[in-house]
Amino acid sequence: MRTSTVCLALLALVAGSATAEVHFKETFDSTWESRWLKTSWKESDGSRGEFSLSAGKFSGNPEAKGIQTGPDSKFFATYAEIPKAVDNTGKDLVLQFSVKHEQDIDCGGGYIKLIPASSGKDMANFGGETPYSIMFGPDICGFSTKKVHVIFTYKGKNYLIKKDLKAESDQLTHVYTLVLKPDNTYQVLIDLKEIASGSLFEDFDMLEPKSIKDPSAVKPEEWDDRATIDDPTDIKPSGWDDIPATLPDESATKPEDWEDEEDGTWEAPTKPNPEYKGEWVAKTIENPAYKGAWVAPDIDNPDFVDDKLLYNYKDSKYVGFELWQVKTGSIFDNIIVTDTLAEAEEFANTTWAAFKDAEKAALDKIKEEEKAVADEAAKAAGADKTDMPPPGMGGMDDEDDEEYDEAPQKDEL
Numbered sequence: 001m002r003t004s005t006v007c008l009a010l011l012a013l014v015a016g017s018a019t020a021e022v023h024f025k026e027t028f029d030s031t032w033e034s035r036w037l038k039t040s041w042k043e044s045d046g047s048r049g050e051f052s053l054s055a056g057k058f059s060g061n062p063e064a065k066g067i068q069t070g071p072d073s074k075f076f077a078t079y080a081e082i083p084k085a086v087d088n089t090g091k092d093l094v095l096q097f098s099v100k101h102e103q104d105i106d107c108g109g110g111y112i113k114l115i116p117a118s119s120g121k122d123m124a125n126f127g128g129e130t131p132y133s134i135m136f137g138p139d140i141c142g143f144s145t146k147k148v149h150v151i152f153t154y155k156g157k158n159y160l161i162k163k164d165l166k167a168e169s170d171q172l173t174h175v176y177t178l179v180l181k182p183d184n185t186y187q188v189l190i191d192l193k194e195i196a197s198g199s200l201f202e203d204f205d206m207l208e209p210k211s212i213k214d215p216s217a218v219k220p221e222e223w224d225d226r227a228t229i230d231d232p233t234d235i236k237p238s239g240w241d242d243i244p245a246t247l248p249d250e251s252a253t254k255p256e257d258w259e260d261e262e263d264g265t266w267e268a269p270t271k272p273n274p275e276y277k278g279e280w281v282a283k284t285i286e287n288p289a290y291k292g293a294w295v296a297p298d299i300d301n302p303d304f305v306d307d308k309l310l311y312n313y314k315d316s317k318y319v320g321f322e323l324w325q326v327k328t329g330s331i332f333d334n335i336i337v338t339d340t341l342a343e344a345e346e347f348a349n350t351t352w353a354a355f356k357d358a359e360k361a362a363l364d365k366i367k368e369e370e371k372a373v374a375d376e377a378a379k380a381a382g383a384d385k386t387d388m389p390p391p392g393m394g395g396m397d398d399e400d401d402e403e404y405d406e407a408p409q410k411d412e413l
Contacts, residue, residue, distance in 0.1 A: 020340035024082045024319060027351065028053060028066050028333055035080045036067070041127030041322075042075040049074030049328065051321075056102045056331050058362035060173075060355030066100070066333030069108075069325055079126050079320030085117050086316040086337060093180040093313065095136055096344040097335040098352055100173040102363075108325030110167075111137030111149050112176075112335065117317035127322055131156075133313045136178045138167030148195070150178065150188060154206040154310065162203050165196050171363060173356065175334070175348045179341050184311050192345055192353070200310045207310070208303045217296040224289040230282040240280045246270035 026035070032053060042048040051067040069076050086093070099110045114134040115123075122130045135151040135158070148165035151158050165188060168174040177189040186203075188196040201207065219225075248268045258266050321332060334351040336344050 020338055020343035022336065022338045022343060023084065023086045023316075024080075024335065024337040025347070026080065026319075026333075026335040027064070032067065036078045037080070037123075039077045039079070039124060039126040041077045041125050047075050049076045049325070051076060051078050054331060056100060056329075058102065058359065058366055060357070060359030060362065064333070064351065064355070066098070066331040068331045069323065069328040072328050073326050074324075074328065075127070076321060076323045076325065077127050079115065079123060079318050082317050082319065082337065085314075087314045088180065088182070088316075088339065089312055089314060090182050091339045092182070092341065093311070093316075094177065094336070094338045094341055094344045095134060095180075096175065096177040096337075096348065097137070098173050098175045098333050098348075099138065100171070100331045100333075101140070101169070101329070102171045102331065103327050103329030104171050105140050105169070105325070105330060106327045107141035108327065108330070109137070109139050109323040110330055110332075111135055111139060111321075111323070112332075113320050113322060114313070114316050114337070115318035115320055116313065117315040120317065123318060126318075126320055130322070132158075132320075133316055134178070134180075137176050138169075138174075140167060140169050148176070148188060148190070150186070150196075152200070152204060152206065152310075154204075159204045159206050161196075162205070163196055163198070173331075173333075173352060173359060175352050177341070177344055177348070180311050182311055184308065186311075187341075192348055204310075207307060208305070209301055210304050211298040212301045213296040214299045215296075219294040223294050224287060224291055225294055226287050227290050228284040229287045231285045234282045236280045236282075240277070243276050244273055245276045247273045 026032075030053065036051070049069055049071060051069060053065050054068040055062045055065045056068065067078070095112065095114055097112050101110065112135075113132040114136075115126075115130065115132045119126075119131050131153065133153050135149055137149060138147070139149050140146050146167045146169050148167045150161040150165065153159075168190060175189075175191050177187075177192070179187040179189075181187075184200040186197060186200060187194055247270060249271045250268070252268045254266045260266065316337070319335060319337065323330075334347065336347050338344055
C-alpha cells in the first residue's frame with residue numbers, strides 16, 4: 001500500500017509538471033543581448049550602468065553565467081519580452097529568479113519586475129517610472145534594510161506587502177520565488193523554503209476595509225473611562241500646606257562689606273525645610289464605575305467594493321530589472337515565469353541546488369586565501385616595527401654616534 005501511494009504521488013507530480021506552461025525562461029548564454037534590451041533611462045546624464053555576462057569571481061559551475069551589474073554607484077535597467085502575453089486567469093502565476101551579491105552589497109536593489117503589455121510604448125526608456133504589475137526581490141541598504149519586496153499593482157497604484165520579509169545578504173546565490181494563486185493567496189520562498197504566505201485581502205491594502213468605525217458615533221456622557229480615581233476617603237492632613245518648602249538659613253550672616261544703600265536690603269539665604277513633604281496628592285484606587293476605553297462601533301464601509309480577481313494579471317508581457325546600486329557586482333540568473341511551482345522548483349534544483357555546495361566551497365577558499373595574505377601582511381608589518389631603532393635614534397650610524405657623544409650635554413651648557 002505504501003509503495004502504491006508513493007507511485008501515485010510521483011505520477012501526479014510528473015503529470016503536473018507535464019501540463020505546466022512555461023511562459024519565459026532565461027539562463028543567460030552568449031546570445032543574451034539579442035533578447036535583453038538596453039534602455040535610454042539615465043543615459044543622458046551619465047548615471048546609467050551596464051550589465052555584462054559573468055560567472056563572477058567564484059562559482060559552483062563556471063560554465064553557468066548571469067548578467068552582472070557594474071560599475072559602482074549607477075542605475076541599471078534592462079528587459080526582455082515574453083513571447084506570448086501571460087494571462088493567469090484561473091491559474092497560478094510563478095515568478096522566480098536567482099541573485100548573487102558576491103560584492104558583499106552595502107546598498108542596492110536586487111528585484112525583478114513583471115511588466116504589462118500596456119507599458120510597451122514606454123519600454124525604450126524603461127526605468128523607475130515605467131508602470132509594472134509585480135515587483136519582487138531583495139532590497140538591501142546598510143544594517144537596517146534587508147527586506148524582500150513584494151509589490152502588486154492594482155488599479156494603477158502599487159501596494160507593498162505589510163509583512164516584514166527578511167532578505168538574504170551574504171555573498172552566495174539565492175533563489176527567490178513568488179507564487180500568486182487564483183484563490184487570492186500568495187507564497188514567498190527563498191532557496192525553495194517558504195518564508196511567508198497569506199491572503200491578498202489581509203496582507204495588502206488593495207481594497208478598502210470591509211468595516212470601519214462609525215464616524216457618527218459619540219461617546220455617551222455617562223461613559224466613565226477613568227481606570228483609577230482619587231480615594232474619596234483620603235483626606236489631606238490638617239496644616240499640610242502650612243509647612244514651607246524652605247527656611248531662612250539662621251547660620252548665615254550679613255557680609256561685612258555689604259552696603260544696603262548700594263547692594264539693597266540684605267536677606268538671609270534659604271535652605272530646604274526637612275519638614276516639607278511636598279504637594280499633597282490623594283491616593284488612587286480602582287474606579288468601580290470604569291467601563292474601559294470607549295471604542296466606536298463598527299459599521300459596513302460604504303466605500304468597500306469586493307474584488308475576487310485581485311490576483312489576476314491578464315497581459316504580462318515583459319520581465320525586467322530596474323535598479324540602483326552603490327557597490328555593484330550582483331549577478332542575476334535563472335529566471336522563470338510559469339504556472340506551476342513544481343516546474344520552478346525543478347528548474348531551481350538543476351540550476352542552483354546542484355551547484356550551491358560547490359559555490360560555497362569556492363567562496364570559502366577565496367576567504368581563506370585572503371585571510372592568509374592578510375595574516376602574512378600583518379606579520380611582516382609587525383616584524384618591520386621590531387627592527388626599528390628606539391624613538392629619537394632612528395637612522396644614526398657610527399659617525400652620528402660620535403657626534404652625539406661629543407655634543408655638549410644639557411648640564412654642560
